Amino acid sequence: MPVVPMQQILKHAFDNRYGVGAFNIVDWVTMDAVLYAAAETKSPVIVQVSVKTVKVMGARLIRVMFEEMAGRVPVPATLHLDHCPDRKVIEECVAAGWNSVLFDASKLTYEDNMAQTKEVVQFAHQHGVAVEGELEAVKGVEDGIGDEYGGAVVALDKAVAFIRETGIDSFAPAIGTAHGLYKGKPKINYQRVSEIMEAAPVPLVVHGGTGLSEETFHELIRRGTPKINISTQLKITLADSYRTYLEEHPTEYDPLKLLGAVKKKLVAQVESFMRIFGSEGHAA
Numbered sequence: 001m002p003v004v005p006m007q008q009i010l011k012h013a014f015d016n017r018y019g020v021g022a023f024n025i026v027d028w029v030t031m032d033a034v035l036y037a038a039a040e041t042k043s044p045v046i047v048q049v050s051v052k053t054v055k056v057m058g059a060r061l062i063r064v065m066f067e068e069m070a071g072r073v074p075v076p077a078t079l080h081l082d083h084c085p086d087r088k089v090i091e092e093c094v095a096a097g098w099n100s101v102l103f104d105a106s107k108l109t110y111e112d113n114m115a116q117t118k119e120v121v122q123f124a125h126q127h128g129v130a131v132e133g134e135l136e137a138v139k140g141v142e143d144g145i146g147d148e149y150g151g152a153v154v155a156l157d158k159a160v161a162f163i164r165e166t167g168i169d170s171f172a173p174a175i176g177t178a179h180g181l182y183k184g185k186p187k188i189n190y191q192r193v194s195e196i197m198e199a200a201p202v203p204l205v206v207h208g209g210t211g212l213s214e215e216t217f218h219e220l221i222r223r224g225t226p227k228i229n230i231s232t233q234l235k236i237t238l239a240d241s242y243r244t245y246l247e248e249h250p251t252e253y254d255p256l257k258l259l260g261a262v263k264k265k266l267v268a269q270v271e272s273f274m275r276i277f278g279s280e281g282h283a284a
């Protein structure tokens with residue numbers, strides 16, 4: 001299927017209250033595995049890429065590879081740039097034909113974030129590119145927040161004004177989730193999701209999806225978070241599957257067999273998330 005706009009995937013999932021995984025890829029094998037899992041489960045999918053990976057591979061190569069690989073699977077797929085504070089990188093990705101970007105200006109003051117996000121939205125929308133906005137930095141568990149209440153730091157009315165005035169297509173709120181691995185049970189601020197839904201119903205994004213329970217995913221999706229980011233778990237599966245294969249096959253030197261074994265593990269992992277999120281069978 002040809003690549004589809006992020007807005008189309010978000011709207012269908014938001015209206016029908018299911019979640020779409022945004023899976024961070026780092027190379028050909030991971031991109032192939034994510035798209036293959038989507039085809040197997042007939043699920044729409046978001047292929048997500050970090051700025052670090054863009055710096056290694058280049059925005060154009062990733063886009064060309066994505067277009068070719070997404071074209072081979074019969075499901076809607078879209079290409080998204082994860083946390084990007086650098087407007088030059090955003091411009092590169094937009095110029096290369098990406099579908100969506102997260103402009104992460106959460107380190108700026110509220111006023112500067114608002115002003116710059118407005119500009120990025122205006123620029124991106126001229127090219128049909130969606131923008132995810134972020135006000136409060138999503139914590140990493142290493143910041144000591146992941147197993148505690150990582151609640152909102154910006155007053156609700158300011159968050160709502162940010163969503164409305166910038167014109168962002170989706171919003172990543174601070175709701176107690178964190179990047180990395182949780183040390184304890186995260187305390188999720190479900191109320192914040194419902195409050196934002198009531199005041200400014202825009203699709204919300206869950207960062208730090210790795211390690212959340214099925215119940216947590218279901219409750220968040222029900223309240224209004226159609227985009228769910230999964231990165232850490234894929235990194236773990238990727239590294240572990242290379243390690244296991246090489247340990248179990250010390251005299252095997254066929255790289256395609258190694259990569260095939262790695263892909264198989266990644267596919268199983270991604271498919272299980274798609275089933276939990278309820279995106280299975282939604283590829284139209």
Ligand SMILES: [Zn+2]
Nearest residue numbers: 138207208229
């Ligand atoms: Zn994130």
